[in-house]
Amino acid sequence: MTIGASDKMAAFKNAMESKNATRADKFIALNHAHSAVVAKMESLQTDEERKAVEDAFVQEQNRCLRLQRKRCTTDDFEVIRTIGQGAFGVVRVVRHKEDKEIYALKQMPKKCMKKKNQRDRVVAEKSLLSRMGDTWVSALYQTFQDEDNL
Incomplete structure (x- = not known):
């Protein structure tokens, strides 16, 4: 393998590792947020309150996912x-x-x-x-x- 090719391979490997680390961090953050919502829902008295909290969480997650998919300029x-x-x-x-x-x-x-x-x-x-x-x-x-x- 030439020096240029090995540099390109190393850069590609670093980019993929970075991308995977970022995905893992996002997954962990989402799990923490979900756990917090579940804990909050357990403290609520009525099904309507629980449903409202769950709907708000889902709506916010959908908004964040849409922003992540949108190509930025x-x-x-x-x-x-x-x-x-x-x-x-x-x-x-x-x-x-x-x-x-x-x-x-x-x-x-x-x-x-x-x-x-x-x-x-x-x-x-x-x-x-x-x-x-x-x-x-x-x-x-x-x-x-x-x-x-x-």
Whole structure:
């Protein structure tokens, strides 16, 4: 196997491990949420109250799953301000138009990444951020790309 092929294989392996770890984390979080709802339902007196709590939980889970399946674009965000610009792109504080959550959005021009041969660095950064659970490092919520940017 050539050096380039082994690098690609390692990057693919890292991406798959990261994706599987993220799925496992989501599954664990969903199980915790479900357990909390079941505990709350046990404390309720009437079937109507239990049904209302269960319906609210299912509705919220469906909303979250729909958001996860939706392909994200920069049009889904409102730019609040730019917080940094460097050799590899720009970082902005943005608000998601639908759920009103605040995020940091990093945009990197694809041409720049290709020109500077930074593909491996980008993959490594994505992999690292998707696994981080540190209070001092921003969590990676989602990645997406368009014709021009990562």
